[in-house]
Amino acid sequence: MPRTILIVDDLATNRIVIKVMLDRAHYNVAQAANAATALDRIADARPDLVLLDMRLSDIDGIAFCKKLKSSPDTADLPVIAISASPDPGARLRALEAGADEVLTKPLNEASLLARVRSLLRARATLEDLTLRRDTHRALGFAEPTARFHGPARIALIAPPRVTRTWRDGLRRVSSDRLIPMRQSEALQLDKGGAAPDLFVIGTDPGCEASGLRLVSELRTRPETRHAALILAAPETAQDSAAMALDLGANDLVTMPVDARELALRIRNQMARLRLERTLRDTLKDGLRLAVTDALTGLHNRHYALPYLARIAARAAKTGEDFAVISIDIDRFKQVNDRHGHAAGDAVLTTVACRLKQAMREIDLVARVGGEEFLLALPQTDRHGAETIAERLRQAVAGHPVALPCGTGEIAVTISIGVAIGRGGGLPDGPTQVDLVRALMQAADRALYAAKAAGRNAVHFSRCAA
Incomplete structure (x- = not known):
């Protein structure tokens, strides 16, 4: 879903010129002619970035930038200040007020769009990390002790x-x-x-x-x-x-x-x-002690459900799809029966490591049962999920697992079930937790279908939530 940019400028011609640039890059554009209207637009449209002219009819742009940066609700909102003056002093005052960048008119389209892309990437990183922090809070864990920051x-x-x-x-x-x-x-x-x-x-x-x-x-x-x-x-x-x-x-x-x-x-x-x-x-x-699996070091079921619920809530706002993947190690009971539980542990830790290495930093990999794993992939559509799932299957099946004490190797495969969560809002009735449970069940059903199809396979759920 395209990101939303708010243009705050009291001259309609300036807003039109900037809007044309942003339209060509396929951003959603909101507009405000003054600071009061801008605050309403921020509350309604929840923009991802603000382009702020330094001269507004109702308030000085510097003062408005300070207002945004001093509020907890908008402190992380990127602001690009736009000035008609090349005066270095004006640039310094805007940066001191918290502006992320100061551009001088007339605007260079390539420079403006590059700066917008850069700030949106930084904001996305903070959103992903904040998502994990909020999961930490929901689970009732204390905030880390504030650290002293010495010279950089x-x-x-x-x-x-x-x-x-x-x-x-x-x-x-x-x-x-x-x-x-x-x-x-x-x-x-x-x-x-x-x-x-x-x-x-x-x-x-x-x-x-x-x-x-x-x-x-x-x-x-x-x-x-x-x-x-x-x-x-x-x-x-x-x-x-x-x-x-x-x-x-x-x-x-x-x-x-x-x-x-x-x-x-x-x-x-x-x-x-x-x-x-x-x-x-x-x-x-x-989160390390309470929500990780002691054997594999992965997150466990206690962490996975609230994290998935937050992915669903974010997808409802951004319109971006996400994927839920259920994985089971094929014929794992035979490994324990034939080679012993030490060999079973070696298989689990090796598979966990290969899954983790094949995933992105923002993805979640959790061990939710004996030989069962759950993966959550934010900002992932069906095509992306298909690519990742096949990469995971090959990462496990491509190399045998070494058994303890140099007793040999064993071939290991996994079966994979995938369900896609649709962004853009929840259907009437279910909460995010209900939606996540439904997606997990859909991924499990797809996993059973992969097992029935002969194992070492990827199967998609026929329905999306």
Whole structure:
């Protein structure tokens, strides 16, 4: 389902120009001519991002941005401020008020859409992590203890003369630890070492391609994939800047860099990064003992049902389908009978590991019975579920499982049943929990059909909820 963008501008012609750009990218567009109307639109349309003109008829845009960022209901709502003035002071005031970006008129369509895509991706990540945190709360677990945040580790990657200028400027306005670094050093960070929290990447004019390659590499490597990335690019390199956002950069700053602006952007990115870390820690630490299976390390049934209910609730709002997959290890009883329970445990742990490795970070894999597994896949339609289910089947059947104490190997297969939950609203009557139970039953029936068809197969439920 397309994301919704709210345009807040008191001039209808400005709103029309921006709406045309967003329509071409197939976003849903809501409009407001003033702050009061914007608040009503936010309550009704629940937009995913706001494009806010800095001059409104009823309130200063800076004050309205502060209002949005100070409310718990809208604090996480991304805001792109739009200014008619190229004044650096106006840009700084907007960033201080909490704006995620400040664009100057006339708007460059490619730059605007790239920034919109980047902020929506970041918002989606927070939504997925928040979904898991809310499941944690629903199960009655305490919030993790608030941690003290010391100075951030900031890597500065640019030609030496540029790095020295950045470091000297930031030292006057920031207490973060500044680490000059070459590109080769950034790509050779040890997996067990303390990687920088944030990278500021700059290049000489005309050499932007090397910065783009570094952004792409850092975003894909395990040591740095969760780090914040800020690319410093010349004002004339708008195409390269837009590409950097699509490759995974979190933010952009124009060269020559103003130290105060860079410090504000670092502050904003570190606030987001620390929130993501807190949410991830909630999942890792708060749920581990009570809602995980001791043998496989997967989540158990107690976690799966409320998490699925929240996926259903989110799908009702976004219109995105989701999938429920039921898996059973074929002829598992024969493994225990012929080879012993130690061999059965080896099969369970190996299958669990292969399932986990084949899934996305946002997917849920739970062990819900002796040899039964339940998978929940948000934002997944029938085609996506079919692809993933077949990948899971092959991941298990493709290699035998080693038995304990070097006693040999055993071939293992799984049968898979899939049911699709439809987004866009629930039918009258059932709650999310009722819907989830119905989908789990539908996936189980599809699993039985896969068993009846000869095992080592994928079968889809004929109905969707």
